[in-house]
Amino acid sequence: MESEFDLLKKEVLLCTKCVLCKTRKNVVFGEGNTNAKIILIGEGPGNDEDIQGRPFVGRSGQLLDKILDSCGFNRKDHVFIGNIVKCRPPQNRVPLPEEREACVPYLLKQVELINPKIIILLGATALSLVNPALKISKARGSWLSYNNRLVMPTYHPSALLRNPNLKSDTWEDFKKVFYKYKELVDNNHFSKYIN
Numbered sequence: 001m002e003s004e005f006d007l008l009k010k011e012v013l014l015c016t017k018c019v020l021c022k023t024r025k026n027v028v029f030g031e032g033n034t035n036a037k038i039i040l041i042g043e044g045p046g047n048d049e050d051i052q053g054r055p056f057v058g059r060s061g062q063l064l065d066k067i068l069d070s071c072g073f074n075r076k077d078h079v080f081i082g083n084i085v086k087c088r089p090p091q092n093r094v095p096l097p098e099e100r101e102a103c104v105p106y107l108l109k110q111v112e113l114i115n116p117k118i119i120i121l122l123g124a125t126a127l128s129l130v131n132p133a134l135k136i137s138k139a140r141g142s143w144l145s146y147n148n149r150l151v152m153p154t155y156h157p158s159a160l161l162r163n164p165n166l167k168s169d170t171w172e173d174f175k176k177v178f179y180k181y182k183e184l185v186d187n188n189h190f191s192k193y194i195n
Contacts, residue, residue: 005034005113008106012086017102020087020095026053030082030110031075037185038079038177039116040064041107042156043125044095050088055081060157064122067157067170071178072191078181080114082107084125094125104129111147117184118177119149123156141173143180150184152177 002010013027028045031054040056048058056064065075073079085095085103095103107129111119121127124136130146131139136153144151154173155166175194182189 005110008109008113012106015086015103015106018085018087018099020085020089020099023090024087025050027086028053028055028083028088029086030055030080032080033075033077034080034114036078036080036114037117038073038120038181039111039114039118040079040081040120040122041126041129042081042083042122044083044085044092045088046092047088055083056157059161063157063160067174070171070191070193071174072189072194073181080110080116082110084129100125100128108147111149117150118180119146119151120174120177121151121153123159126156127153140169141176143176150180152180 009029012029015021015027028049042056045055046058046060049055055061068074068079075081084107085099086106089095089099121129127134127136127139130144130151136155139153140155142153144153152173155170160167160170178189178191178194
């Protein structure tokens, strides 16, 4: 029998609720452990993601994988990665409000089914999920609460590629996630890069 998660994926892969369905090559449903205690949420697929149908596979994704690895996390065991919208906005523009509105219910259903302890919001568009008035430069690094879950906003990896000065702040944010994961999920979790 198909799981609720598989049924959701089938529905999302056929979605035509907004104009992004007309220009996409692939829907990027998300990937990772469906029992993960951490969900990472980005903005939307870029060109590489649209071609492969997988989240965070381009340069931003490679950087994200390095950050996760430095925290002792990986996509298979520890995290699920999704986006505010599941289809690539043309020219990687910021998703429009009506596109976000059409897609966010799918993301919220993923969160509900996975039931993580921690949500990491990558960038301003993801942060708008919690509070559209917040600025990522002000909110990053502070624990927030959303639907009774702990939320850590931080910079999107693409911002780090554009401005390497943001890397140290982002590393501090991910270290907070590491320590919270140890506290809430696995007190034996280990990283050779974090004391």
